[in-house]
Amino acid sequence: MYKIDTPKTDEQFEAYFQFRWKMLRKPWNHPFGSEKDEYEQVAEHRMILDANGQVVGVGRVHMNMSEEAQIRHxxxxxxxQGKGLGKLIYSALEEVARSQGAKRLVTNSRRISIDFFSSCGFEIEKEAPTEMGKLKRTQMIKKLSDVNQVMVHPxxxxELQKTWYETIPISEQMGIQLYKYSGTTLETRASxxxxxxxxxxxxxGSIFSLATLTGWGMIHLKLKEKSLEGEIVLGDGNIHYHKPITMQPRALCNVEFLDGKFELLQRNKKTAIKLRVDILDGENPVAEFKGVFWILPVTD
Incomplete structure (x- = not known):
C-alpha cells in the first residue's frame, strides 16, 4: 500500500531531500544540497511512502504567477517504477495547483520524461534552458479547465460509470457521477x-447508496491498477449522519483508509477490504460511512 504524504517535520524533509538528491542529482555527480533551489519555501511538496514508511517518490509544485504553476523534481x-506511482504523485501536485487557482501548468522536462508528461496531458511548447549546464530540457504546458479535472485512468x-448505470439503473436516476479520481482519492457526486x-x-437512503457505490468503485479501480479480477460485494456497512445535505452531495474515498490484502486473490482466495467514505455537503462534512467489502475470486 502506498500513501501520499506532505513532509512537515525536519526529519521528513531530510528524507524527502535525500531521496530527491539520490534520484535527480547524484547520477550527475552533483553534491548534496544541489537538489534545492530558491523556491523551496514557497513550494508545495509531496512524497509517496511505501508500507514501511520509506520514501519511494517525490514531487514539487510552486506558483510562477497568479494563474501558472510549475511542476518540478x-x-x-x-x-x-511501472506501478503507476508517477501518475499518483503528479495527480497530487495538479490538485494542489488547482486549489491555488492555477489555470496553466508548466514543466521543463528531460527527454526521458516527455512521454510521461504527454500522457498526463502536457504538450511541448519550446526548448527550455539547460539545467546546471548539462541537462537539456523541453518546456511543456497543460491548460487546466473545469472539465479537465484530475482523472487518472480516464x-x-x-467504464466504471457505464457499469453503474447499466447494472444499477437507480444510480443514473439518482444522478450519481464519478467526478474525480486522482489515484489516491475517488470523488463522486449526486443530484x-x-x-x-x-x-x-x-x-x-440515497446518501447510503452514494457512499456504498463510492467504496465499491474505489475497490474496482484498485483491482484494475493491480491487474486483478474479482466480484465485489458489500459485506457490512454502517453510516453515521451528522447533518442533513441541503446543497451539493459529495462522497470521498481515500486510499489511505483502505485496509485489506488484495494479493490473496492471486492465490484464488477471497479477501475482505475495509474502507471509509466521507460524505460532504459542498465543503462541509455531514456523514461517515464505514464498510467491509468482500472480493470473491473469479471462477471459470
Whole structure:
C-alpha cells in the first residue's frame, strides 16, 4: 500500500531531500544540497511512502504567477517504477495547483520524461534552458479547465460509470457521477434534486447508496491498477449522519483508509477490504460511512 504524504517535520524533509538528491542529482555527480533551489519555501511538496514508511517518490509544485504553476523534481525509485506511482504523485501536485487557482501548468522536462508528461496531458511548447549546464530540457504546458479535472485512468473511470448505470439503473436516476479520481482519492457526486425529501434535504437512503457505490468503485479501480479480477460485494456497512445535505452531495474515498490484502486473490482466495467514505455537503462534512467489502475470486 502506498500513501501520499506532505513532509512537515525536519526529519521528513531530510528524507524527502535525500531521496530527491539520490534520484535527480547524484547520477550527475552533483553534491548534496544541489537538489534545492530558491523556491523551496514557497513550494508545495509531496512524497509517496511505501508500507514501511520509506520514501519511494517525490514531487514539487510552486506558483510562477497568479494563474501558472510549475511542476518540478518528480522522481520515483527505480524498483517502484511501472506501478503507476508517477501518475499518483503528479495527480497530487495538479490538485494542489488547482486549489491555488492555477489555470496553466508548466514543466521543463528531460527527454526521458516527455512521454510521461504527454500522457498526463502536457504538450511541448519550446526548448527550455539547460539545467546546471548539462541537462537539456523541453518546456511543456497543460491548460487546466473545469472539465479537465484530475482523472487518472480516464478509460477505466468511464467504464466504471457505464457499469453503474447499466447494472444499477437507480444510480443514473439518482444522478450519481464519478467526478474525480486522482489515484489516491475517488470523488463522486449526486443530484440533490433527484434525491430530495419533503424536508428539502437528501434522503438518508440515497446518501447510503452514494457512499456504498463510492467504496465499491474505489475497490474496482484498485483491482484494475493491480491487474486483478474479482466480484465485489458489500459485506457490512454502517453510516453515521451528522447533518442533513441541503446543497451539493459529495462522497470521498481515500486510499489511505483502505485496509485489506488484495494479493490473496492471486492465490484464488477471497479477501475482505475495509474502507471509509466521507460524505460532504459542498465543503462541509455531514456523514461517515464505514464498510467491509468482500472480493470473491473469479471462477471459470
Amino acid at each position: 518528480v522522481a520515483i525509485a527505480k524498483e517502484f 478509460k477505466w473511470c468511464q 440533490l434534486n433527484k434525491n430530495i425529501n419533503l424536508h428539502g434535504t437528501m434522503f438518508a
